[in-house]
Amino acid sequence: MTKEFELKMKGEIDRLTNKTFKFDPRIKEGWFSAVYFLKTKKIAEEKIPDNHVTMQFFQKENAVLCGTDEVIALLHSFANNPESLEIHSLKDGDKIEPFETVLTISGRYQDFGYLEGIIDGILARRTSVATNVYNVVKAAKSAGRQKPVVFMGDRDDHYTTQAGDGYAAFIGGSTAQATHAMNEWWGKEGMGTMPHALIQMFKGDVVAATQAYHEVYPNDELAALVDYNNDVITDSLKVARAFGDKLSSVRLDTSRTLVDRYFLRNQHLMGAFDPRGVNPELLFALRKALDDEGFTSVKIMATGGFTEKRIREFEEKNVPVDMYGVGRSLLSLNIGFTGDLVLLNGQPEAKEGRRYRPNSRLEKVNYIPVKED
Numbered sequence: 001m002t003k004e005f006e007l008k009m010k011g012e013i014d015r016l017t018n019k020t021f022k023f024d025p026r027i028k029e030g031w032f033s034a035v036y037f038l039k040t041k042k043i044a045e046e047k048i049p050d051n052h053v054t055m056q057f058f059q060k061e062n063a064v065l066c067g068t069d070e071v072i073a074l075l076h077s078f079a080n081n082p083e084s085l086e087i088h089s090l091k092d093g094d095k096i097e098p099f100e101t102v103l104t105i106s107g108r109y110q111d112f113g114y115l116e117g118i119i120d121g122i123l124a125r126r127t128s129v130a131t132n133v134y135n136v137v138k139a140a141k142s143a144g145r146q147k148p149v150v151f152m153g154d155r156d157d158h159y160t161t162q163a164g165d166g167y168a169a170f171i172g173g174s175t176a177q178a179t180h181a182m183n184e185w186w187g188k189e190g191m192g193t194m195p196h197a198l199i200q201m202f203k204g205d206v207v208a209a210t211q212a213y214h215e216v217y218p219n220d221e222l223a224a225l226v227d228y229n230n231d232v233i234t235d236s237l238k239v240a241r242a243f244g245d246k247l248s249s250v251r252l253d254t255s256r257t258l259v260d261r262y263f264l265r266n267q268h269l270m271g272a273f274d275p276r277g278v279n280p281e282l283l284f285a286l287r288k289a290l291d292d293e294g295f296t297s298v299k300i301m302a303t304g305g306f307t308e309k310r311i312r313e314f315e316e317k318n319v320p321v322d323m324y325g326v327g328r329s330l331l332s333l334n335i336g337f338t339g340d341l342v343l344l345n346g347q348p349e350a351k352e353g354r355r356y357r358p359n360s361r362l363e364k365v366n367y368i369p370v371k372e373d
Contacts, residue, residue: 005185016069018077018370020185027078030114037114044110054343055116056357057103057123059335064134065094065102066171067126070164071119077370080111088362093130093171101359106343116339123337125161126168132308132330133172139312140324148175148323150191151182152303156328169330175323193223193251204228206235207242214246221248223301230254231261232282233289240295249299249322252278252286256305278302280319287320301325 004020007013024031030038044051068089076082085107096102102123105112133151140147151169154162159181166182176191177183183190194213202209210224224239224247226232236250254260256277262285263275273281283300290298302314303325311324342356343349350356 015072015365015368016185017368018073021070021073023074023077027074027115027118032118033114034117037116041110041114044108044113049108049110051109052107052345053109053113053341054104054106054356055113055339056101056342057119057337057339058099058101058357059096059123059127059337060098061131061335062098063096063127063131063335064172065090065096065123065127066092066130066168067123068092068103070122070126071103072365074115074118074122075105075112076368078115079107081107082111083367083369084108085112085367087365089365090359090361091363092126094361096127099357101357101362102337104362109341120337120339124335125333126164126171127337128333128335129165129168129330130172131335132332133169133174135308136306136311136324136326136330137173139308139315142315142318147321150174150176150178150301150323150325151330152178152325152327153331154179154182154327156331165331193220194225196225196228196253199225199228207238210239210243210247214243222246223249223251225253226250227252227254227260227278229261230258233260233262233286236286236298237289237293237295240290240293240298245297247295247298249301250286251301251303251325252283253304253325254278254282278304280314280317283314283319283321299323303327 004013004016008016026032069092072087072089075085075087079085085105087105089103090096137149140149151166151174153165162179162181163184166177167185169177169182178192179190194209198213199206199209202212206224206226206228210222214222222243226235226239229235232252232254239250240247254277258277259275260282262282263270273279283302286300299322300320301323302321306324306326307329314321340350340354342354348356
């Protein structure tokens with residue numbers, strides 16, 4: 001755990017700072033701001049320099065807020081005269097409602113207004129990911145038992161998004177993240193076992209690949225990927241027989257375009273369900289096969305196209321999944337934020353349809369000077 005995040009978890013600091021976020025210095029030049037914000041900044045400086053405005057931010061869903069620490073660090077790092085700004089904000093992890101004000105910034109427009117679009121974008125992405133993860137984690141809870149959810153979104157977006165997305169996934173309740181970068185802001189390491197590529201290099205021999213993994217990483221929990229040959233029950237039993245109590249889990253990642261060989265050998269079972277991919281009937285059959293041979297302690301991890309809806313369906317059917325790996329669906333950006341100027345020199349002034357919405361839950365943010373390392 002990084003020192004700054006450790007201090008936050010202990011309550012010794014209130015917010016993460018630029019030591020964590022490591023902003024691009026070109027933000028100060030307006031490189032990432034819409035040009036009309038830059039033009040408005042210049043006009044305000046030359047024509048109405050003494051106006052005092054209040055900007056408020058909101059969105060339109062029930063959501064888990066994330067990105068506020070990042071936004072505040074952005075303002076403290078790149079606003080002009082940041083010590084003069086008055087900022088009130090909710091916190092990362094707060095549950096928020098439609099149209100609820102999550103952040104207000106008061107000061108001279110030319111000091112902070114050009115950051116509006118960047119702030120919207122930070123809050124939109126972080127809150128979208130945190131909310132998606134929160135909903136998936138909630139779906140993966142049944143009979144009072146919370147099943148682990150591993151965030152596996154490394155291949156579904158540009159690599160530069162990983163640190164922020166991993167932090168948002170942590171805020172949303174993800175159990176673990178797939179890459180070290182996804183853990184950067186809160187100081188842990190990535191989690192993972194083997195890809196199909198490892199099995200391919202052992203000519204499809206799952207036992208040999210698992211043995212090699214175990215020899216190189218003897219202290220890891222041993223988890224075998226068992227869908228390479230599209231015969232998950234056969235290969236799961238092979239590794240279970242070979243490793244016994246050393247085998248912690250098996251992972252299924254069958255393509256949604258394939259029907260596992262178990263069903264091809266037992267076609268009388270088909271007809272009443274979709275036999276493709278990682279489906280409930282395959283998992284019930286796998287659990288029974290493992291249990292029948294005494295491998296009751298071997299857990300089952302399901303990956304490949306899982307969404308909140310699909311996990312909820314599995315849980316309603318009591319499908320024997322012990323953990324889920326989820327990727328692309330967690331990165332859907334379906335929450336957008338809006339920043340509006342709502343007060344001018346202390347008086348209500350906003351575009352038609354918008355108004356100042358005070359929120360008693362907002363907390364005043366203390367200015368922390370940015371210290372160069």
